[in-house]
Amino acid sequence: MEKFTTHTGLVVPLDVANVDTDQIIPKQFLQKTERVGFGVHLFHDSRYLDHSGKEPNPEFVLNKPEYKDTSILLARENFGCGSSREHAPWALEEFGFKVIIAPSFADIFYGNCINIGLLPIKLSEDEIEQLFVQAQGANLTLTVDLGNNNVSFTKDDGTEISFTFELGKFHKYCLEEGVDSVGWTLNKLETIEAFESKMPSWQ
Amino acid sequence: MTTSTAPQTLYEKLWQTHLVEEKSGETPLLYVDRHLIHEVTSPQAFANLRFHNRPVRHPERTIATMDHNISTRSIKIDAAGEGAANQLRALEKNCKDFGIELFGMGHKNQGIAHVMGPELGLTLPGTIIVCGDSHTATHGAFGALAFGIGTSEVEHVFATQTLRQTKAKTMKIEVKGHVGQGISAKDIILAIIGETGSAGATGYVVEYCGEAIEALSMEERMTVCNMSIEFGAKAGLVAPDQTTFDYVEGREYAPKDDVWQQAVNDWKQLKSDDDAVFDSVITLEAKDIKAQVTWGTNPGQVISVDGIVPSPDDFNDPIEKESCVNALAYMDLEAGTKITDISVNKVFIGSCTNSRIEDLRAAASVVRSYTAKGQSVQSSIDAIVVPGSYRVKEQAESEGLDKAFTEAGFEWRLPGCSMCLGMNDDVLEEGDRCASTSNRNFEGRQGRGSRTHLVSPEMAAAAAIAGHFVDLNA
Numbered sequence: 187m188e189k190f191t192t193h194t195g196l197v198v199p200l201d202v203a204n205v206d207t208d209q210i211i212p213k214q215f216l217q218k219t220e221r222v223g224f225g226v227h228l229f230h231d232s233r234y235l236d237h238s239g240k241e242p243n244p245e246f247v248l249n250k251p252e253y254k255d256t257s258i259l260l261a262r263e264n265f266g267c268g269s270s271r272e273h274a275p276w277a278l279e280e281f282g283f284k285v286i287i288a289p290s291f292a293d294i295f296y297g298n299c300i301n302i303g304l305l306p307i308k309l310s311e312d313e314i315e316q317l318f319v320q321a322q323g324a325n326l327t328l329t330v331d332l333g334n335n336n337v338s339f340t341k342d343d344g345t346e347i348s349f350t351f352e353l354g355k356f357h358k359y360c361l362e363e364g365v366d367s368v369g370w371t372l373n374k375l376e377t378i379e380a381f382e383s384k385m386p387s388w389q
Numbered sequence: 390m391t392t393s394t395a396p397q398t399l400y401e402k403l404w405q406t407h408l409v410e411e412k413s414g415e416t417p418l419l420y421v422d423r424h425l426i427h428e429v430t431s432p433q434a435f436a437n438l439r440f441h442n443r444p445v446r447h448p449e450r451t452i453a454t455m456d457h458n459i460s461t462r463s464i465k466i467d468a469a470g471e472g473a474a475n476q477l478r479a480l481e482k483n484c485k486d487f488g489i490e491l492f493g494m495g496h497k498n499q500g501i502a503h504v505m506g507p508e509l510g511l512t513l514p515g516t517i518i519v520c521g522d523s524h525t526a527t528h529g530a531f532g533a534l535a536f537g538i539g540t541s542e543v544e545h546v547f548a549t550q551t552l553r554q555t556k557a558k559t560m561k562i563e564v565k566g567h568v569g570q571g572i573s574a575k576d577i578i579l580a581i582i583g584e585t586g587s588a589g590a591t592g593y594v595v596e597y598c599g600e601a602i603e604a605l606s607m608e609e610r611m612t613v614c615n616m617s618i619e620f621g622a623k624a625g626l627v628a629p630d631q632t633t634f635d636y637v638e639g640r641e642y643a644p645k646d647d648v649w650q651q652a653v654n655d656w657k658q659l660k661s662d663d664d665a666v667f668d669s670v671i672t673l674e675a676k677d678i679k680a681q682v683t684w685g686t687n688p689g690q691v692i693s694v695d696g697i698v699p700s701p702d703d704f705n706d707p708i709e710k711e712s713c714v715n716a717l718a719y720m721d722l723e724a725g726t727k728i729t730d731i732s733v734n735k736v737f738i739g740s741c742t743n744s745r746i747e748d749l750r751a752a753a754s755v756v757r758s759y760t761a762k763g764q765s766v767q768s769s770i771d772a773i774v775v776p777g778s779y780r781v782k783e784q785a786e787s788e789g790l791d792k793a794f795t796e797a798g799f800e801w802r803l804p805g806c807s808m809c810l811g812m813n814d815d816v817l818e819e820g821d822r823c824a825s826t827s828n829r830n831f832e833g834r835q836g837r838g839s840r841t842h843l844v845s846p847e848m849a850a851a852a853a854i855a856g857h858f859v860d861l862n863a
C-alpha cells in the first residue's frame with residue numbers, strides 16, 4: 187500500500203445522499219478475478235447513457251470537462267452504503283481519487299477504504315456545506331494534511347479556511363506508513379496461538 | 390466464557406470472548422471462528438496470498454459456496470456466462486490449492502452462504518462469523534457476531550484467522566407484544582427500518598429483543614437480522630434461547646455429545662445482562678406493525694400496504710424530501726397512489742432474506758388459496774421462485790411446494806442469489822416493476838432502470854396472481 191502524507195487536489199462535488207456501492211460499481215462489473223479494470227465502470231449507470239458505457243452522460247458531474255483532473259470526491263451522508271464489495275473503493279481509487287469527503291460513511295465501506303489506502307474524511311454537515319458551495323464550477327482545490335488531521339483551502343476573497351477531522355490512531359498509522367496489515371498481524375502469531383489454546387472445544 | 394461484574398450487553402460478551410489483543414494505538418484484534426466465502430469477493434484475496442506466498446492459516450474454519458453468479462436454470466458452470474464461469478473456476482482452483490471445503494455446482498450442500506451456513510450447523514451461537522457479503526448479519530439470529538467484510542479483510546482472515554475491528558456502539562430494538570395474524574418477520578424488519586431510516590444504525594450493533602422477537606422461529610429471526618445492514622448496522626443479534634438450541638442440535642457440522650452439552654451450557658450465558666446499558670434504545674409495539682411494501686429506492690422508504698405513496702411534503706428533513714422526489718421519479722410513482730393500486734410485471738421470491746423453507750411454505754399457502762378459487766399468475770407477469778439452497782429445494786419438493794408454484798404459473802428454479810442482485814441472467818429490464826422478497830431496492834439493483842418493491846413472500850405471491858399489491862389481512 188502506498189504511503190499517504192499530504193495531498194492537494196481538485197474537488198468534485200457529488201450532491202447525492204445515500205450513494206450505495208451498487209451505484210459506485212454495478213454488479214455486472216464484478217466478474218473479475220483481478221484487482222484492476224474497475225475505474226472505467228465507476229458510477230456506470232449515471233456516467234453513461236448506454237448499457238455498454240460508450241456514450242458519456244454530459245450531465246453527470248464526473249463527465250464535466252472542468253472536473254477532469256479531480257482527485258478528491260465530495261459527497262453527502264451515508265456514502266458507500268449497501269453491499270460490502272471492495273470493488274467500490276477499488277473503482278474510486280483506479281479512477282484517480284485519493285480522498286473521499288462526506289458527513290458520514292457506511293461502516294464496511296469506510297473500513298475498506300482505509301484498507302486500500304484511500305482516505306475517507308468525515309466533516310460536519312456545516313463544513314461539508316461550505317465545501318459544496320466552494321466546489322461549484324471547479325473552484326475548490328483542497329490540501330489534505332494527514333499528519334495534522336486537517337484539510338485547508340483558500341476562498342475567493344483570499345481567506346484561508348481549515349477544518350480538522352478525526353481518524354483512528356491505528357488507521358492513521360497504517361495510511362501514513364503504508365502498512366501491510368496482514369503482515370503486521372502475522373507478527374503476532376504467538377498471541378493468536380495462545381488465544382486459540384484457551385478456546386472451548388465447541389468453538 | 391469470561392465472567393465480569395459490570396453488566397454487559399450480548400455484543401460486549403461476544404467481543405470480550407473473542408478479543409485476542411487490545412493494545413493502545415492499535416485497532417483491537419478479534420478471533421474469527423467461521424469464514425464463509427463465495428466466488429465474487431474472494432479471488433483477489435487468494436491472489437494476494439499467492440503473491441506473498443502465505444497459506445490459509447485454518448482452512449477448516451473456512452467454507453466455500455457458489456451462489457452470487459450462478460445460473461438458476463442449469464448446474465453447468467458455463468451456463469452463467471464467461472465472466473461468471475471464470476470466477477467459479479477460480480474458486481474451485483483456489484479451494485483445492487488452499488485446502489478449503491467447497492460446495493460447488495449441484496453439491497447437496499450448495500446454497501446462498503447465509504442459507505447454507507445455518508442449515509448445516511456451521512453457524513453457532515457465541516461465535517464470530519464473517520463473509521465477504523454485507524448480509525452476513527443474518528447469522529446474528531443465533532447470537533453470533535456476524536458481519537460483512539471487504540476483500541482485504543477476507544485476505545486478513547485467510548492468513549491470520551483474525552480481524553481488526555473498532556468497537557461499535559450498541560442499540561437495543563425491542564418489539565413489544567405480539568404481531569397480528571398474517572404479519573411476517575419481513576414486515577417486522579421493514580417496519581423497523583421505516584422507523585429508523587436507512588442509515589439509522591450506522592456505527593451500531595443492534596440487538597433485537599422483546600416478546601415479538603422471542604416468538605419468532607429461527608428462520609424468521611434470520612430474516613430480521615439479515616436486513617440489519619439495510620439501516621446501517623454493523624451486525625444484528627438475537628440472544629440464543631431454547632428455540633436456537635433446538636434448531637442447531639443434530640445438524641451436520643454442529644457439536645455432538647459432550648461437546649454439545651458444554652456448548653449449550655456456555656450459550657445459555659449469552660444474553661444481555663438485565664441492567665446492561667445500550668447507547669440507544671428503540672421500542673416498537675408489535676400490534677401496530679402492518680404488512681409492508683417499499684415505495685422508494687432505499688429500504689427505509691417503506692409504508693404499510695393499506696397506505697398511500699407519500700409526498701415530498703410529508704418530509705421535513707431537506708435530504709429526505711429530496712430523496713423522496715428522486716425516488717418517486719425513479720419509481721415512476723405519484724404521491725397519493727394507493728399501494729394496493731400499484732401493479733407489477735415481475736415477481737421474485739428468493740434471496741438470503743426469504744428463500745428458506747418456511748418462506749416457501751408461506752408463499753405456497755397464499756398461492757394455494759388463490760388456485761383453490763381458480764386463479765393463477767397473471768399472463769402479463771413473470772414470476773420466479775428460487776430456493777435458497779439445494780436442501781431447501783429438496784425439502785420443498787418433498788412437500789409438493791414446487792407443484793403448487795408451477796401449477797399456478799410460477800417458474801421453479803435452481804438455488805442461488807439470482808435476481809436479488811442480477812449478476813446472472815435473472816435481471817429485470819428497464820422499466821420493469823418487481824415485487825421482490827429480497828433486501829435492496831436501490832436504483833438499478835435488479836437491473837438498470839428497473840423498479841423494486843421489497844415485500845414478504847406472502848405479499849409477493851399474492852401480487853403475482855392479483856397483478857398488484859394486496860392487503861391479505863384486510
Ligand code: SF4
Pocket residue numbers: 456457501502503522524740741742805806807809810827828
Ligand atoms: S441473496 Fe442477495 S443479498 Fe443475499 S447473499 Fe446473495 S446477493 Fe447478497
